[in-house]
Amino acid sequence: AQSVTQLGSHVSVSEGALVLLRCNYSSSVPPYLFWYVQYPNQGLQLLLKYTTGATLVKGINGFEAEFKKSETSFHLTKPSAHMSDAAEYFCAVSEQYGGSQGNLIFGKGTKLSVKP
């Protein structure tokens, strides 16, 4: 079965520092790939997605992620953290085949803290 692994349940960075949140997936067939953000007591918001085409994808709030098929990875980065980036981040996949229901399979999440 498809699975998603996020390394590090908690990541802490200083304001202005690089943010790197790691995500690996298990499928041998590249799925659709997503990063979602969840602020406290709120729903999930899509940050960015990879479906086809360019492997470096840019999302909202200055985040980007690179799909690396050889590494089965889709790590999320942001060059300079801002206090408002403090939230929980979820990597997710959706399988690409005709019978797929299209449901998302999520990683366990990484809680990002940003220190002033």
Place this chain on the structure above:
Amino acid sequence: GAGVSQSPSNKVTEKGKDVELRCDPISGHTALYWYRQSLGQGLEFLIYFQGNSAPDKSGLPSDRFSAERTGGSVSTLTIQRTQQEDSAVYLCASSSSRTGGFSSYNEQFFGPGTRLTVL
């Protein structure tokens, strides 16, 4: 408000009682998904509707859980004889069609969730 709405936002119930959770998808969205977010299990997929039909109910955690969708719009998730382990945030998402498959990607838009607490 054009987003996905869910009600109630919070629900506290006693063990053994039945609860109904409601999801109003974005108008015109044919695909609807239910997920559960809990401390122990993270985010889990529960069930998917295409129109009023749920082709696969195997994601529901037990036979106490059921869901329906009427008129291709509103969906209700019902939990009978609630247990403490049912305590979680129940999230609903809708998309213009199913997200994966050979069709083009269709983003899932999430509602704010219903926080269920079973005492």
